[in-house]
Amino acid sequence: MNESNLSVREIEQKDIPSIIQYWLSSTKEHHETMGVDVTKIPAEEEWRQMLEKQIQQPYKEKKSYCIIWQLNGEAVGHSNINKIKFGEEAYMHLHLWDSDERMKGNGAAFVKMTLPWFFNNYQLQNLYCEPNALNIAPNKTVAKVGFKFIRQYRTTPGWINFEQEVNLWNLSKDEYQK
DSSP: OOOOGEEEEEOOOEGGGHHHHHHHOOOOHHHHHHOOGGGGGHHHHHHHHHHHHHSSSSSGSSSSEEEEEEETTEEEEEEEEEEEEETTTEEEEEEEESGTTTTTTTHHHHHHHHHHHHHHHTTEEEEEEOOOOOOOOHHHHHHHHHHHEEEEEEEEOOBBBBEEEEEEEEHHHHHHOO
């Protein structure tokens, strides 16, 4: 891992096809690991409309906000927040699109670079991450970055998920600033 090859930026129009491709072409196993119910995944045009709307809206109106992760200048994944309460809290999600780029240690570096975008642009006091308890990678990543484990419980964490055990992690503004 060479962090100098890693960078992050806000989503742009040119990223929409890659994000859609990630969701529509990921394996059933990958979706299950993330806790995604494949029957709830929107069609291509619905994804496109949601992402275009997200790009156009001011921060305070966004239902979701996406940061693109780049390796050597090429987009390889994204992190987004949703359940946004501006000035208060949001929930973070982590996605490396190419399976060959997973489990290489870049996730923690990407998250560290992404945090200022979330905390500063949304004036967050708390950032949460609620990955599937069985999905090892994001759980290890957020712990490595400094998120504190809160608890494990059963829920349907999002609109495209099935009911599952999740681990709730938190990074407060004070901890982030340290």
